[in-house]
Amino acid sequence: MAHDVVERVEQFGPKLAELAAGNEKLGRLSDETVGLLRTAGVLRLLQPTKFGGYAAHPRDFAEAVMAVARHDGAAGWVCGVVGVHPWEAAQMDPRVAQEVWGENPETWIASPYMPNGIAEPVDGGYVLSGRWPFSSGTDHADWVFLGALVGDGKGRPVSPPKVLHVILPRSSYEIIEDSWDVIGLCGTGSKDVVVDGAFIPSYRTVDQDEVSGGEAAVSNGVGEALYRLPFTSMFPLGITSAVIGICEGALALHLEQQRERVAVTGVQVRDDPYVLYAAGEAAAEIAASRVQLIDGISRVHDRVAAGETVTIEERSDIRRNQVRCAWRAVSALDEIFARSGGNVIRRGNPLQRYWRDAHVGLAHMIHVPGVAYHANSLAQMGVDLPPQLRVML
Missing domain, CATH: 1.10.540.10 (Acyl-CoA dehydrogenase/oxidase, N-terminal domain)
Structure with a gap:
């Protein structure tokens, strides 16, 4: 189970x-x-x-x-x-x-989906070249998903752009070992990967638009509702869940450390109503983030399972809320971090790692609020969204 x-x-x-x-x-x-x-x-x-x-x-x-x-x-x-x-x-x-x-159900697949490469069409598939940063967990993966722009045969993308998701085995790409030197989420090993002229058969590619709308699953005979959900609802789910989980861990550690801490005034922190107010408010905000994120993905799953179409407005609502969940949780973490005492800045205190990890997680492009909020406001007004606002919906 x-x-x-x-x-x-x-x-x-x-x-x-x-x-x-x-x-x-x-x-x-x-x-x-x-x-x-x-x-x-x-x-x-x-x-x-x-x-x-x-x-x-x-x-x-x-x-x-x-x-x-x-x-x-x-x-x-x-x-x-x-x-x-x-x-x-x-x-x-x-x-x-x-x-x-087929031989090992424990095989991992890395990414990223950013279209940093050009896939030139050839007989039976494509030839891919490019460099992609942020391949999380890549050291432990035997395959990788990459985003690629279809080429025009001259090393340039076709116009209008067409984005593919392609999947390659470990023998077809190189991991750049010294490419992950960061201030947070250091343990993810999100290194760069390089592809230099690898052939990709057509069956290992899928049009990004078909994944975004669930058409890929249907065309390949996959009927379960899970696999017909919008990519733009599913892909952000795991990343935002990680950020919320980080904030939950930080809150638990903060409360543990404050239980016996005595402030410079000589007052035990557990008797300080201001610190406790902040902790209680942060707990509520982080819990709200968890509930809203899970509610959004559950609603869209129910719609798809019922055979209903998920509208652009509904997808936009989910993205808006997903972005807000991350920002709300990290903002709450900031409030308790600022009240955790001077020892919180010591490298030996895990709370500072939670704080750094959460902020680096917030920097992922799926957490950028501008486009998500802009698109959602227009969608709620019933205005047709221009292509640049539909990218992550």
Whole structure:
């Protein structure tokens, strides 16, 4: 059962927390952390049952990612990013799933989807070249999803642009080892990957627009509601879940540290109404973020399962709320971090790592509020959205 995954995560929680500082120094997840995640089954939650997965409700996936991130933000982030890739692979030509999981259901797929490469059409497929930053968890993955612009045969993208998602085996790309030197989420190992003229057969590609609207699953005979959800609802889900989980972990640690702390005034913090007010308000804000995020993905899942169409306005509402969930949770974390005392800035205090990880997570492009809020306001007015505002809807 999918809920057993969360129970196993909680069982492993103290060990995940113990390993977190080492992952940060290592610049990627340790083999021991990855072993715990594999045993828990977090990254198989959205994987098809035929290939050893759970094909779970996306709500269960979000809750599992949050559970991991409460103990180690970097591990939660990798679960949220890498964990959504089985969902997309399941929508593609059936040969893809067989190649990826046929011999090993524990195989991980990395990304990113940013269209940083040019895919030149050739007989039977494409030839791809480019460089992509931010490939989270890539050291432990044997395949990678990449975004690519279809080329015009001369090294330039066609006009208007056409974006593909392509999937490549580990032998077709290079990981750049010294490309991840950052201030937060250090343990994610989100290094650059480079592709230099790799051939990609057509069946390992999918049009981004078809994934965005759920058409890819239908055209490949995949009927489950899970695999017909909009990409722009599912992909942000894992990332925002990780940020919320990080904030939940920070709140728990803050309260633990404040229980016996005595302020410079000689007053025990647990007797300071101002600090406790801030902690209570932060707890409410972080809890609201969790509820709203899960409510959004549950609503869209129910619509798709009922055979109904998810409108642009509804997709825009989900994106607006998803962005706000992340900002609300991190803003709440800021309030308690500022009241945690001087020792919070010491590198040996895990709370400062939670704070850095949360802010780096907030910097991901899916958390940029401007376009999401702009598009949502127009959609609520019934105004047709221009192409540039539909990109992440």
